Amino acid sequence: MMKKHLLATLTLISLALVSCTRETVLREELPDIFPDYIGVTIPAEIAPLNFDLPEEYSKVYARVTDPKGNVITAKGDYAGFNVKKWHEITAANPGETLTVTVAGYKDGRWEQFRPFFIYVSEYSLDDFGVTYRKFAPGYETYSKIGIYQRNIHNFNEDPIVEGTLLPGQCMGCHTANATSPDEFLFHLRGKHGATIVQKDGQRKWLETKTDRTIGRTAYSYWHPSGKYITHSNNLVHQLFWTGNNDRYIEVYDEASDVIVHDVDNDQFILSPELMTEDFETYPAFSSDGKTLFYCSAPKVQVPAQAQDLHYNLCAVDFDEETGKIGTQVDTLINAYAMKKSVTMPRPSYDGRWILYSFADFGCFPINHKESDLWLLDLQDGSTHPLDRANSPYCESFHNWSSNSRWILFSSRRGDNLYSRIYIAEIDDDGNASKPFLLPQKDPSFYHKTLFTFNVPDFTRGKVKFKTSTAYKEAFSDERTHIKVE
């Protein structure tokens, strides 16, 4: 403690000296930092929120002070904090406020800005990190694509599987069972396509196309028991907007159904209620495994009437013991009546909420600028937008931390094209804190990178994927064919 006080005193003295000797200018306004971490709520021991000032400032000095007077500082081309010290100061202050004072060096003198606050949540975020897919955002071709995992407590990123290992194949979403690193799947698209399911250290390469379903599986969600996965079968198409500046791509389904997959028996369980003429997609199990949520839109002629596609949020019962799907369909949110579209329902693991995308139309909100995140309260059926988390740009591809206190989502608010991962706290009333951008060691990373961060999810531990045999397994085309009940 003495050491910290001494450090704090020295820092204050040095700042004062800097102020005195070089005529530090005090500015009334808040600093224009990137990423915008002003007023964000963070979990303790997250990676340091390194940031930078605009280009005209050649150096940055930042001082973080907690209510007890402990101080950490950073100085350089950007404010890059020591990971260990950052962890110490955040871990020591759950539920407290950190004060950040920033000065920037410009035209031979320092300019000091009005301090801002960072709130340390009383809720922890103990998950190991996040998984995501990375590729250049654009149209139909990706020169490099991969699924990665990032330790959110530092800056380490590792590939789980990259396109270099499975050339010519496109990788779909990595889907874990409630953030478990031991139960996950992803889809491989292309000539050697498969659904790769890894459970308890074993992995299967599945052929999910059957003569009784409309195509290969697309959007998936694990049953909490790990015994089942629910998938949608989608005949996906995409077209391209040609006349307007704001939107580029429209993804739509020509047809879609929802099915349940018995993992241990390699068998599909079909239900006529989930395979109607309408479009059923984005299934998800409730946290107790007794309900199957999904989105459903009345059939329209696509693509001509793609803008009339409005998806409702529906639910049916599911019996884990028998694997039976209920016949009574409940509409939880009638978005069709509002001429809106609900997609990507993600139930919280504590059973309280469903987080979903809310857009004007369609089934692929990532290309919809107006797409926002909303919460459905499963206790009273009420819904509300996550105002503090949303932006004028697209928010989508979201999910919960294992303790259901944090959400992550991808947003295009940075530049309206490249999706980046944001994390926000959800309080007891379902309100989101101001989200923070997943920190990078060098804040200019996001401006330099040509990759978009797609389908993020939390992971409790590090995902292990055996790469040494993956190429052979993929290109051998030896697949376990799914049976149909």
Added chain:
Amino acid sequence: MNKSLQYISSAVFGVAVFLYWILLHPYALGLQEQNQLFLFTSDYFLERIVIAGGLADYISEFITQFNFLPYLGEILMAVIFVVFQRSIAKAVGRDDLYAFSFIAPVMMLIYMGDIYVLLSYLVALIISVQLCICYCKWKGFVWTAIATVLGYWLIGPAVFVFTFFVCIKEKNIRSMILIALALLAIVISKLTYLHQYPWKTVVFGVNYYRKAVTVPAMQLVIACFILMIPVLADYLPRLKKVAGILIYVAVFVVGALTLHLTYKKDIVEIVAYDQLVRHEDWDGILKRAEKYQPDSDLASVSINLALFMSGRGADFPEFKQFGTTGLIQPRVRDFISNSSSCEVFWRLGMINESLRYAFDTQESLVNNRKSGRWTSRMAECQILNGRHDVAQKYLDILDHSLFHRKWADEHRKYLRNDEEIASDNVYAYLRSVRYKEDFLFFYPEMDKMLAKLYYENNNNYLAAWYYKAWTALKPLNANDEETFTGNSHAN
């Protein structure tokens, strides 16, 4: 063979290499430059060097960027090939076998006529042969062992040329340890840093060939030709002058025969058209087409654009046509098929389509390289679309290159500055002739989309011309009325 004759033959070879690129593969080096974007940043260097063969890759990309300037690429290639040939000759060390030193370079030259072959293989081979020369000077197990392992990391499996060279020279068990070391380096690399690559790639090179997991036989044949000479040097008696001349003749004959068998004129022409479109040399395209027109709709896309741009639209029927795909290509997943169509869309004012084709063409570079040409075009499209943050990202990247920096700096003035955009003739025109309404692009109804484009702005003569050409080339179909846009948007 005396020294002066050696120098003369090498010089003649250098001139032949220069002429090979100028006459037989014109613009091919420009395409190689187009398919990479060398950046002077530490990140760029690190991205290369963490992969086995990364140093060779980095050097080759550094050299390839100079292909941007006319003739410089061809001159550099001539120099590099002469260095390659001279290095082999020096490693062999026998004047009477000098003619043999041309075999591998001639084969390499022909091999590089394949647009998928990357310069990094040649660079790696040169470094490997240089190691052989070093070995001839300073024999020693320790440094050769270190060079083998380090060499694998820096230049990739081409280091085996050096390793086998040492084995051929040493002819003992100890030298076999070098092969074991090289194999060990491969295994360790695969299990650690290269675990996201298939074994075949790790063993035969990550960046010698642009197609993933493809190892052309020529790659191995060339390495064998290099290694053949030290073997000959060990067993062949000293050759007479006549034999040396005969070998020259044999090299020439075999080279000419291989070239004849592998030369693909249509691809050469398509590459030439692509580069001529890039430099807006419309007359150049038409002159080439008048001499020889490939049987390819890809070539037609460039020729038809050149016809309109050079004011010779009425000559359209005089050139061989290949249907509507010879006007604008549907999307094709490679790095050349859509490039001229991208330019057509740009000039039509179909900005989003130009952006899409530029993006997909760039992303078709399977070795994850970017392109100065396509990044520039994407930046322009994003400027016209008002996505200035994205445009700035692209301009900032181009700013780290040698030959695209100036262009990027000149275009910064358009960022978030509508007045500057409006004062630019090209940008103002393109903004004025683009679609006024939003709708979904649908390639099969290109004629309707072109008609709509012209209907919305009667100054868009290119749209009118393409509409007429499209309707002239479109096969008649009784079901034409039952179309997508006919039901919805582009009426």
